[in-house]
Amino acid sequence: MAELTTGALILVVGAVFTLLGLLFFPFLCLGVPLLIVGLILVVVEGGETRKQPVYGYPAYYPYPTLPPGTPIPPPGQAPGATPGTSGQPPIPAGAKFCTTCGAALPPGLSFCPNCGARIAT
Incomplete structure (x- = not known):
């Protein structure tokens, strides 16, 4: 679809009215x-159409990548930890x-110092 300049659009609306x-x-x-204003604008603009500038999304660019050959640790383990x-x-x-x-119990107690439960001997 052809893009209309501001002057051409005013010219078309003026013609319809x-x-x-x-x-x-x-x-x-x-x-x-x-019609008169539209004709003046068409002559002044010279047929240039206005296009909106395209802006990127800097928050999402560039994506971080791992260097090639970097091993990915299996889930559930910290890197460098052995099982x-x-x-x-x-x-x-x-x-x-x-x-x-x-709780760990010191020897010789008959009750748990943490929860107070009786210890079976």
């Missing part, structure tokens, strides 16, 4: 001045734990 003005006089009062290593110290062989809350 002038033709309607032949039937109804008030439209002729609008059509003739619009057998954890951040907690090893559990001693004779350690006892509360059956209610799971």
Whole structure:
């Protein structure tokens, strides 16, 4: 579809109002001045159409990429962590734990210091 300049658009509207003005006089009062203004604008513009500038979306460009050959860690593991290593110290062989809350129990207690549950001996 051809693009119209502002002057050409005013010229077309002026022509339509002038033709309607032949039937109804008030439209002729609008059509003739619009024809004159439209003709002047067409001559001044010289047929140049106005196009809107195309703006990109800088927030989404450029996309970050991994360098080639970078291994992606499997889900659920931190990079560099091995499955057998954890951040907690090893559990001693004779350690006892509360059956209610799971807290570590020092030897010789009859109640859990964390939740107060009775310890079976």
